[in-house]
Amino acid sequence: GEDVEQSLFLSVREGDSSVINCTYTDSSSTYLYWYKQEPGAGLQLLTYIFSNMDMKQDQRLTVLLNKKDKHLSLRIADTQTGDSAIYFCAETPGGYNKLIFGAGTRLAVHP
Amino acid sequence: KAGVTQTPRYLIKTRGQQVTLSCSPISGHRSVSWYQQTPGQGLQFLFEYFSETQRNKGNFPGRFSGRQFSNSRSEMNVSTLELGDSALYLCASSAGTSKDPLHFGNGTRLTVT
Numbered sequence: 001g002e003d004v005e006q007s008l009f010l011s012v013r014e015g016d017s018s019v020i021n022c023t024y025t026d027s028s029s030t031y032l033y034w035y036k037q038e039p040g041a042g043l044q045l046l047t048y049i050f051s052n053m054d055m056k057q058d059q060r061l062t063v064l065l066n067k068k069d070k071h072l073s074l075r076i077a078d079t080q081t082g083d084s085a086i087y088f089c090a091e092t093p094g095g096y097n098k099l100i101f102g103a104g105t106r107l108a109v110h111p
Numbered sequence: 112k113a114g115v116t117q118t119p120r121y122l123i124k125t126r127g128q129q130v131t132l133s134c135s136p137i138s139g140h141r142s143v144s145w146y147q148q149t150p151g152q153g154l155q156f157l158f159e160y161f162s163e164t165q166r167n168k169g170n171f172p173g174r175f176s177g178r179q180f181s182n183s184r185s186e187m188n189v190s191t192l193e194l195g196d197s198a199l200y201l202c203a204s205s206a207g208t209s210k211d212p213l214h215f216g217n218g219t220r221l222t223v224t
Contacts (some may be wrong), residue, residue, distance in 0.1 A: 029203065041202055042115075043215040050210075096164050097144045097205055097213055098167050101154040 004102035006089055011108045018076040020105045022089030025070060028093040033099065037086045043077045046074070046087075061107065076107075084109045115204050115216035123222045131189040132219045136183050136204030142166075143185035144213060145177060148199040157200075160185055161207050192223045200215060 035043040128156035145157040156169040203213035
């Protein structure tokens with residue numbers, strides 16, 4: 001079946017690294033995504049990784065993909081207060097833009 | 112390049128009424144998808160349109176419908192509104208292939224009283 005799981009809450013100190021984890025179920029997903037949602041806003045595309053890649057780095061963001069374990073992680077280096085938001089992981093089992101989202105991880109950054 | 116634009120931002124309707132939401136995709140994008148976000152069910156896929164044709168559909172009742180125009184703009188309609196339809200409705204656009212990422216708008220917040 002289609003299911004994406006994430007831990008619900010993460011608290012980090014400003015300047016530390018944050019790691020948000022996600023597990024998915026459908027090995028046919030071609031792409032896996034990370035989106036960010038701030039209060040009252042829509043979803044902001046952060047990054048995405050093709051299923052044949054193990055890692056992708058984009059400035060402060062690093063995505064790691066373990067396809068064998070169906071595990072995806074997002075690392076944010078030097079976390080800032082502006083990174084406080086909800087982060088969603090999504091898989092694409094059916095293609096054609098039908099994303100299956102996790103419940104989201106609320107990241108709280110404190111001084 | 113302008114992002115995905117959704118109108119209106121907020122709507123308040125009464126049970127039994129119907130509502131139409133509008134979405135203008137990023138210029139050049141031919142695919143528009145709709146998602147419902149609620150605290151209880153999270154983000155759920157409604158349907159996707161590509162070149163005026165519905166290409167994929169989620170598990171929502173027939174009260175939820177949509178269409179896409181020749182300029183790729185899309186509308187979503189919900190008839191006979193129920194209290195449980197209160198949600199943030201998000202529209203996303205992409206170029207249309209499975210390798211093109213989805214870009215979301217800021218959503219329409221619908222409240223049904």
